[in-house]
Structures are given as structure tokens and as C-alpha cells.
Amino acid sequence: MFSEERRQEIYTIIREQKKVKVAQLAEKFSVTLETIRSDLKYLEGEGLIKRCHGGAILGKQEIKKISKFSDSFDISCLLHDLLIVRERKDRKPEGKVCVLGSFVVDIIANVDSFPKVGELINSKSNSIGPGGKGTNQAMAASFSDAKVHLITKVGEDHFSKYAYKYLQESGIDSFTIFQTEIEPTGSSISYLADKTQNNITATYLGANNTFSEQEIDISLPYVSEADVLLLQGEINIEANIKAAMFAKSVNKIIVLNVAPYSEDLKQLYATLDFITLNANQASHWADIEINDINDATQAINVISGDENKKVIIYMDELGVVYFDGRATFHIPPMPSLRVDTMAATDAFNGAFASKIAAGGTMHESVLFASAFLSAFIEQKGVTAMPVLSQVQARLKSRLEDIRPQIICNEKRCI
Known part of the structure; x- marks a missing residue:
């Protein structure tokens, strides 16, 4: 602690x-x-x-x-018992999301294009900021009007104090930070190419990979209070499994964002309600090369498995392909000015979990998350979250352009 x-x-x-x-x-x-x-x-x-x-x-x-x-x-x-609560005055949260995930310090270099092997290039600018999929998704869920509790872990270093201060001021409703002297606070190094807005990131998870059984036990009351448990792949698998098994036992909705991809995450399959991936992660899970919508549909057939799990594949400029347990749909991307795509899928997943927690259907939640993402990538920085009114206005004005298009009304139609 x-x-x-x-x-x-x-x-x-x-x-x-x-x-x-x-x-x-x-x-x-x-x-x-x-x-x-x-x-x-x-x-x-x-x-x-x-x-x-x-x-x-x-x-x-x-x-x-x-x-x-x-x-x-x-x-x-x-004024608070363990928790730091900072509710925005204009918020009336409709659902509760518990996020068990990472805090990572992001070191970002903006470049014209990625360096080649052995090439030394100058960056246009460098920045250091808060990140980690758990933290990013908790932020997105909070700004999507969910009441959010984040559970994360840091080291005993100068970055740990940065994490604590950031989360106090973040707008996330409450959080629990555990601490270890064994590993440092997680960190990542990213190259963001201005010409293409693509990015390459290498992450050292550090303390995030050291959650103990006792720490998860301490955290279970927050899972019990939530409507949705949101997980990713940036903490040790044992912690994810213990939290997911408990959440399932108390009938909570469990969303797994398979990021980064790991075979270990398949151990969570039986507990899951929703599985979200990007095309690269889906390709690894299904062992299918994904280049288009048909490829994504085939991958969904594999990923949803015998239990017909609900699956979402984010396809970047091709939009979103998803399976609701009965049929597969495609939503084209919402028109937007791409300024910064770092953490775009985190924005999507946090917004999706928020809408599900509020009682939204899968269709409503995917549409909302798509609108949230389109507004998010028009701003600079992973913490520059759009306000709810902005997302709702965008969704209302462009709903006809992005209505779900059914690909097939049977699971194995391709």
C-alpha cells in the first residue's frame, strides 16, 4: 500500500x-x-x-x-477513508466500473517517421505523462459518466509520487494504489509518427506485474460494488484470474481488453462477457491474418468460441466489427480529424464499459464508444478526454452515418 x-x-x-x-x-x-x-x-x-x-x-x-x-x-x-473522491459537480453517474489495471509513465517522442534499423534521428519533441491501459481506460470511463474505482500498483520511486498526485487530480472518482519495493513503477517508451499518426510502444510493466493474492483480496469489495469489472493484459495473470473469478461469482459483467496480447489471457475465457481486441491482437488470438472486414468476421468466429462470447474488434480506419452473441455487425468509423491516436483503443474500451455499466445494449455501447473515440483522437495527449456533452452531440448528429450494418445473422456465415 x-x-x-x-x-x-x-x-x-x-x-x-x-x-x-x-x-x-x-x-x-x-x-x-x-x-x-x-x-x-x-x-x-x-x-x-x-x-x-x-x-x-x-x-x-x-x-x-x-x-x-x-x-x-x-x-x-x-476527509475520506482510504479513497480520494473527486466528483465533477455536473456529473450524475449512471453505472459503476471497477478497473483493475496498470499505471505507467509514458515517455513519448514525436518524430516525422519511424527510424530504420541502426538509424539515429532527431525527435521533434519529447514529453512525459501518465498512462497505462488501466489508468487510461479508467479515465475514459469516468469522462463517459461512470463512477469509477481504479486499482493499480506502483514502485517505491519518484514516479510513484507522480502517480499518486496525478490520480488525485484526474477526475477518477476513487482509487487504490498498492506499492512494492521489488519493482519500479511501470514505464513505456513510444514513437509517434506525425506523418501517419501511427505509433510504436515498448512497455516495462514493473510493479504492475507484482499484484499479490492478498492485494486482490483487499480489492474485492470494490469489484462487488461495481456493475462492470474492466481488465487488460498489463498486470500479472494470477491477479486477473482471481478478480475475474470473484466477479463472475457475484454476477458482475466482465470486460477483457486483450492488450497487450498474451496466450495467458485465454485462461480468462470462461469468466468473460465481452472480449475486445484490435486487429493485431485478434489475429494472434485466432491465428488468422486480418486485412479486411471478412477476415475480422472469421476471427470473431474463432474468438467467440463454444460459449459464443461477445467480441469486439477495433479495425482503426475500417471501423468496428462485433459479435453480439447472435449476429455479427460492422460500424464504419465516425468522421473525425485525426490529431493524436495514442491510447485510442483505451478511450474506446473505457467508454464502452461505462455505457454497459449504465445498462446500455451492446449496440448502444459500441456506438457510444465509437463516438467517444472519434472525439478523443481530435485532441492532443492521452489525458485529453472529451466531455460527455461533446460526445452525445456528435453521436446524435452523425448517427445515420454509423448505424450498425449486419454482416451475417448466424455465427459461422463465412
Whole structure:
């Protein structure tokens, strides 16, 4: 657990119980006695509590010291029990989405075109920003009007503090950050080619691949409270499996974005309601080269499997091909000015999960996600999410252009 979160919860416990014991806190948080003593010393230094033999009590002057405490981290930390909640005033969320996934620091180089083997080129600009499929999709779901809880993990490095600060200010309703000293915070290096707006990315997942069984157990109440559990392939498979099996046992809708592709993700098949992929990922899963809509339809026949899972394949400039359990449909891309396609599929998946959580049909949800994506790629940066009113207006004005076209009304029609 992130140290700021642990101290925040310790402070909340002391406010409620008035007195705590070091040993009890150490057992609760599964840390050493010395770690708890260090936390209590920090809180005492901020004037919030008073240490006593074997524990701590609430400081008499704690209210007067709040302004000092807020110098070190956000005042909202004092008002919530583990969670940082920042609801936008104009929002009335209709569905709840729990995202178990990655936080990654993105290092992006803008180039005219990709370098050839052995070629040294100059980039036009470099930037560092927040990313990771879990975080990106949580952002998209939040801006699509879902109430979102993100569960992620970082290292004990300078990027971890960046992650915590970013998520506090992101607009995501609430989050849980676990922390490890074994691996660093995840990071990725991307080349974005201005001429084609294509990108190549290499990611080191680091801490994201170290979720423990205990950490998932701690997170299960958030899964239970959600309508949809949204998963990707950027955390260790054991964590995904445990969360998915629990979600299925309590009748939650489970969406898996197969990104990046891994054979291990097929272990989740039995638990899934929706499987989303891009053409490259679908090609790997189905072992079919995908160049057109017919190829995508054949791939869907394989991916949906014996249980007729609902499948979505994002085809970039060819639109979306999807199977709703009975028939296969194609939606052409919504017209848009392509400015930045980084994290485009993350925008799609977050928006899709949000609409499903709100009770939308698969057709409604794919249409909404397509409109959200088309607005997203017209802005620069993976955090530049469109507002809901913008997406709704776009969807209403262009609905006739992108109505689903049925490809076949039987699963195996090609």
C-alpha cells in the first residue's frame, strides 16, 4: 500500500476510535511495528495525533493543524477513508466500473517517421505523462459518466509520487494504489509518427506485474460494488484470474481488453462477457491474418468460441466489427480529424464499459464508444478526454452515418 494512503487510513481510524495500538495497526496493514511507529511519528509531527505508550491518541489541536497537514498532501486526504473522491459537480453517474489495471509513465517522442534499423534521428519533441491501459481506460470511463474505482500498483520511486498526485487530480472518482519495493513503477517508451499518426510502444510493466493474492483480496469489495469489472493484459495473470473469478461469482459483467496480447489471457475465457481486441491482437488470438472486414468476421468466429462470447474488434480506419452473441455487425468509423491516436483503443474500451455499466445494449455501447473515440483522437495527449456533452452531440448528429450494418445473422456465415 502507498505510504500516504496508509497514513491517511491510520489517521481516519484514530479519528473514529480515538486511540489505537501499534501492534493492531501493524497486523491490519501487514507491515512491521517500525513502519507503523514511523507513520505515527509523521502524523504526530504534523500535529494531528499524539503518541502514547504502545500506540497513539487523537491530538487535541488536530483541527487547528489541518492547514499544516495539507501542505504535505491534499486536504481531501483528511476527509475520506482510504479513497480520494473527486466528483465533477455536473456529473450524475449512471453505472459503476471497477478497473483493475496498470499505471505507467509514458515517455513519448514525436518524430516525422519511424527510424530504420541502426538509424539515429532527431525527435521533434519529447514529453512525459501518465498512462497505462488501466489508468487510461479508467479515465475514459469516468469522462463517459461512470463512477469509477481504479486499482493499480506502483514502485517505491519518484514516479510513484507522480502517480499518486496525478490520480488525485484526474477526475477518477476513487482509487487504490498498492506499492512494492521489488519493482519500479511501470514505464513505456513510444514513437509517434506525425506523418501517419501511427505509433510504436515498448512497455516495462514493473510493479504492475507484482499484484499479490492478498492485494486482490483487499480489492474485492470494490469489484462487488461495481456493475462492470474492466481488465487488460498489463498486470500479472494470477491477479486477473482471481478478480475475474470473484466477479463472475457475484454476477458482475466482465470486460477483457486483450492488450497487450498474451496466450495467458485465454485462461480468462470462461469468466468473460465481452472480449475486445484490435486487429493485431485478434489475429494472434485466432491465428488468422486480418486485412479486411471478412477476415475480422472469421476471427470473431474463432474468438467467440463454444460459449459464443461477445467480441469486439477495433479495425482503426475500417471501423468496428462485433459479435453480439447472435449476429455479427460492422460500424464504419465516425468522421473525425485525426490529431493524436495514442491510447485510442483505451478511450474506446473505457467508454464502452461505462455505457454497459449504465445498462446500455451492446449496440448502444459500441456506438457510444465509437463516438467517444472519434472525439478523443481530435485532441492532443492521452489525458485529453472529451466531455460527455461533446460526445452525445456528435453521436446524435452523425448517427445515420454509423448505424450498425449486419454482416451475417448466424455465427459461422463465412
